[in-house]
Amino acid sequence: MYDTVLVPTDGSARSRAAARRAIDLASAYDASIRALSVIDVGDLGLWTAADVPVERVRASLRDAAEMAVEEVASLAADAGVPCETTVRVGVPYREILDVADEGDADLVVMATHGRTGLEHAVLGSTTERVVRLADVPVLTVRE
Incomplete structure (x- = not known):
């Protein structure tokens, strides 16, 4: 039924x-x-050189992203499940949809959290957009 399961992660408990x-x-x-x-x-785009060293912020964000996917890979290895990791830069819901298409994902499994309050009202939820636009089933999981 499923060959490839895509798991978007930000490293959070959810x-x-x-x-x-x-x-x-x-x-x-x-x-x-x-x-x-x-x-x-x-x-x-939130940071400028006047605020902090931009390259240090970029490196920090990349390190956090790498840690997030490596944590999933470690959990998968413990369960004996093969895992490939990917880090991308972009608009999250678009990148998730692109990776699902490129990797022939059969299912996307992601947390139900995201931005809240005004940010959610203005920007929408990444999970909601993936659910609405994905060509494959999306399983949303609450913590």
């Missing part, structure tokens, strides 16, 4: 809960995991 669910499904269906972390281009 994302880890979604990753655990994805790993359980992948194990049951003898599938592999593709862990993805997206460095939001909007976050890169």
